Amino acid sequence: MKSSRRHRRGCCCRCCLWTTVALLVVLLLAAVAAAVFYVLYRPHRPAFAVTSLRVSYINISSSSTLSSKFDLAVSARNPNSKLVFVYSPISVSVLSADGGGVDLGDATIPSFVHGKKNTTLLKASIASNGRQVDSGDASALKSGLKSKSGLALKIRLDTKVRVKIGGLKTPRVGIRVTCGGIRATAPAAGKAAAAVSTASVKCKVDTRIRIWNWTL
Structure with a gap:
């Protein structure tokens, strides 16, 4: 035994x-x-930059109902000479950067193939009509719009991307781009859309593709 x-x-x-x-x-x-x-x-992660942002209006009614319209242009750069990025449709949101991060508007950018060593300009018209917001958030938004420095905003892009290497393709991986450092003011009623300075706007790319982290 x-x-x-x-x-x-x-x-x-x-x-x-x-x-x-x-x-x-x-x-x-x-x-x-x-x-x-x-x-x-020599893989490198894609780079994004806000090239222009125009505010047509941001209105908060006495009943805390939000209406807004933005026109956004973002440049997407593929720095790789041997890799192609294949993007799914991109969800775009404009959020308040202070407080609870109120969603001020949403849009979708169609899917596209991002070629080697290529820079592509992505455009979106972002709007929100009749969205109800919390009374505290509504008050904070009104205060931000009235301040001299303007309302602090951030832009968020969510999508999935796969990498194409010759005839091979990786599985799709989630990617989020967050752009901050934006201060916006809404134009007076009847006035043309107000352009927002993008000089200080920085975009950060978060992804779960591990190998891109080696290049940082």
């Missing part, structure tokens, strides 16, 4: 050992493959 138990324990130990060795070998091969991929393709 004791000999049989020792034999079973020995088999279990050998099985665990070989499983561990096999796992380490797989991890090593994956690391080598990733290193080779990096050396061959």
